[in-house]
Amino acid sequence: MPLLVPNQAPPEGYYAQNLRAVVDTVCHQYADLLTSDETYFANSALALSEPALRLLARLLSRTKTYIRLDSLSYADVGDVSKALHELSEADLISLDASGEASEILNLLTVTELKATFAHSDLKGRKSELIETIRARHDDMTIRVRISERQPWLHVIASQVFEVFCLLFFGNNMQKIEEFVIRDLGVTRFEAYEMDPAFRLFRDRRAIDRYQELQGLAETVESLGKTVTAEDAEDICRSLMTPEEDRVFELRRSRILNALGRNLERVNEHELALRCYRSSSAHPARERMMRILKKDGRVEVLEEVRAEILDGPRSYEERQFALRFAKPRTPQPTIELRESLAPTDEVASIENFAAQQLVDEGCQAWHLENLLPNGLFGLAYWDWLYASVRGSFVHPFQTAPLDLYWPEFFEVRQDTCEDPLAKPEELKARILAIADTKRGISSQLVAWSVLSRSLLNTILGAMKTEQIQGLLRIVTEDLRQFRAGFPDLTVVDQQGVIAFVEIKGPGDQLRPNQRLWIERLMQAQFNVYVWRFR
DNA sequence: AGTGCCCACG
DNA sequence: TTCACACCATCAA
DNA sequence: GATGGTGTGTCTCGTGGGCACTGT
Ligand SMILES: [Mn+2]
Numbered sequence: 001m002p003l004l005v006p007n008q009a010p011p012e013g014y015y016a017q018n019l020r021a022v023v024d025t026v027c028h029q030y031a032d033l034l035t036s037d038e039t040y041f042a043n044s045a046l047a048l049s050e051p052a053l054r055l056l057a058r059l060l061s062r063t064k065t066y067i068r069l070d071s072l073s074y075a076d077v078g079d080v081s082k083a084l085h086e087l088s089e090a091d092l093i094s095l096d097a098s099g100e101a102s103e104i105l106n107l108l109t110v111t112e113l114k115a116t117f118a119h120s121d122l123k124g125r126k127s128e129l130i131e132t133i134r135a136r137h138d139d140m141t142i143r144v145r146i147s148e149r150q151p152w153l154h155v156i157a158s159q160v161f162e163v164f165c166l167l168f169f170g171n172n173m174q175k176i177e178e179f180v181i182r183d184l185g186v187t188r189f190e191a192y193e194m195d196p197a198f199r200l201f202r203d204r205r206a207i208d209r210y211q212e213l214q215g216l217a218e219t220v221e222s223l224g225k226t227v228t229a230e231d232a233e234d235i236c237r238s239l240m241t242p243e244e245d246r247v248f249e250l251r252r253s254r255i256l257n258a259l260g261r262n263l264e265r266v267n268e269h270e271l272a273l274r275c276y277r278s279s280s281a282h283p284a285r286e287r288m289m290r291i292l293k294k295d296g297r298v299e300v301l302e303e304v305r306a307e308i309l310d311g312p313r314s315y316e317e318r319q320f321a322l323r324f325a326k327p328r329t330p331q332p333t334i335e336l337r338e339s340l341a342p343t344d345e346v347a348s349i350e351n352f353a354a355q356q357l358v359d360e361g362c363q364a365w366h367l368e369n370l371l372p373n374g375l376f377g378l379a380y381w382d383w384l385y386a387s388v389r390g391s392f393v394h395p396f397q398t399a400p401l402d403l404y405w406p407e408f409f410e411v412r413q414d415t416c417e418d419p420l421a422k423p424e425e426l427k428a429r430i431l432a433i434a435d436t437k438r439g440i441s442s443q444l445v446a447w448s449v450l451s452r453s454l455l456n457t458i459l460g461a462m463k464t465e466q467i468q469g470l471l472r473i474v475t476e477d478l479r480q481f482r483a484g485f486p487d488l489t490v491v492d493q494q495g496v497i498a499f500v501e502i503k504g505p506g507d508q509l510r511p512n513q514r515l516w517i518e519r520l521m522q523a524q525f526n527v528y529v530w531r532f533r
Numbered sequence: 534a535g536t537g538c539c540c541a542c543g
Numbered sequence: 544t545t546c547a548c549a550c551c552a553t554c555a556a
Numbered sequence: 557g558a559t560g561g562t563g564t565g566t567c568t569c570g571t572g573g574g575c576a577c578t579g580t
Pocket of ligand 1: 487501
């Protein structure tokens with residue numbers, strides 16, 4: 001029986017308990033790195049009376065930070081106005097009618113706006129209405145007039161609480177709602193070990209820098225191709241120093257790559273080159289080569305090419321350096337089937353092709369990367385959730401933090417058994433883990449797609465060496481081979497497995513797709529491209 | 534009156 | 544709010 | 557065929573209420 005049931009009252013004090021858990025954990029882990037504001041928030045929150053903490057938990061779970069008082073009706077809080085005053089006394093919320101006029105005006109409905117700011121000519125969309133009101137009254141008048149009818153509060157603690165969530169989850173995407181999703185039973189998480197002494201953020205600088213990088217990413221994103229040289233200079237100044245932490249460094253490099261790409265679009269080649277030069281992430285050097293080619297700077301181009309070949313960052317980067325701006329060299333030939341494209345509209349060309357294979361007597365599924373990722377995730381389940389310092393930092397993870405980093409296998413090989421060492425047991429191992437772990441969230445295993453019978457059929461159609469071969473490819477480079485797998489997995493009437501990449505008119509193989517196909521052919525799989533014209 | 538979006542909620 | 548992929552336009556050989 | 561640009565599906569769920577907006 002799950003802790004929470006939709007539309008049924010949660011256990012007494014449930015949301016407050018979640019809030020307390022986050023604040024407690026962060027305080028224990030990061031007490032010495034918190035600013036005075038953050039420490040103050042933690043102390044005052046933990047010192048609140050139970051009703052006030054319950055109310056605060058609700059307020060912090062709202063998406064907006066300005067909230068109408070008449071929208072607060074929480075039975076488990078009891079005396080709401082008493083709790084409000086307590087929160088206000090603790091400076092966790094403000095009751096003194098603060099805020100931007102436009103934001104506050106948005107708290108009212110159209111009807112209320114018209115009633116509160118009675119003008120005969122108020123009409124149009126709500127946004128236009130608000131503009132009109134703002135043009136006629138100053139902010140103070142607006143606030144006063146609304147607060148007389150519809151008092152509201154501002155959740156001061158919101159910003160600081162975001163930092164607490166960042167420290168708790170180690171990222172800006174997961175929020176405190178994770179608790180609810182888990183307690184409803186929607187997601188189950190593996191019972192991995194965590195080291196409470198481990199810190200994702202080493203020092204205060206790391207916390208601040210994380211947020212700074214987030215801001216820069218947003219700026220670059222929002223500027224897009226309206227970016228000017230001055231903008232870029234500004235942003236670059238904050239991005240030119242390599243980060244010590246590799247996660248930060250990857251983040252920095254990706255922002256530089258995005259900025260560089262935008263600069264290319266506005267023909268700022270020199271600035272773009274500077275961004276790419278400072279970046280340590282693919283495709284920075286690829287973009288450099290393209291720019292240099294365009295500008296006819298052959299010598300520098302060759303220098304970059306040599307640099308890549310000397311230490312390629314990925315298989316794809318190396319492949320690009322080998323082939324770019326060079327006479328065409330033959331590539332391994334791939335079996336090709338060709339058909340006419342369906343005349344009438346179909347939902348997707350992949351499903352159309354799959355249906356045709358079914359009509360021919362085969363079994364066919366559109367699985368793409370879900371198959372290799374799923375098989376790897378199952379065969380290496382214990383590797384994924386092994387106790388490795390720093391790989392798990394909170395209870396809501398679906399993969400270890402170092403999954404896509406080079407030392408993933410190295411740091412686990414002493415404690416985990418290599419599934420490939422006993423190839424004859426692979427099939428049974430994968431099926432057994434699928435049975436025992438079914439439903440537990442994994443970044444690699446899509447349970448809804450990989451049913452027991454599907455796994456049975458597919459694994460049954462693969463020879464032991466083929467399963468081993470497939471996993472060898474994936475484990476060669478988890479990052480590279482997490483994408484590019486052929487669209488369809490097919491088992492024919494003789495029980496022979498094949499993989500098919502479907503190409504509609506005007507679509508062609510991408511480098512990672514070609515790479516997967518070549519590897520699969522080497523591993524003795526039937527693979528072909530099915531092109532519709 | 535109908536439709537579709539946003540948001541709180543469990 | 545990303546990532547992987549398909550689709551589409553354009554250009555060149 | 558190469559390249560660049562854009563669109564789509566995907567979300568850790570499902571539901572219900574309130575609201576804006578549209579059309580009669
Ligand atoms: Mn395809």
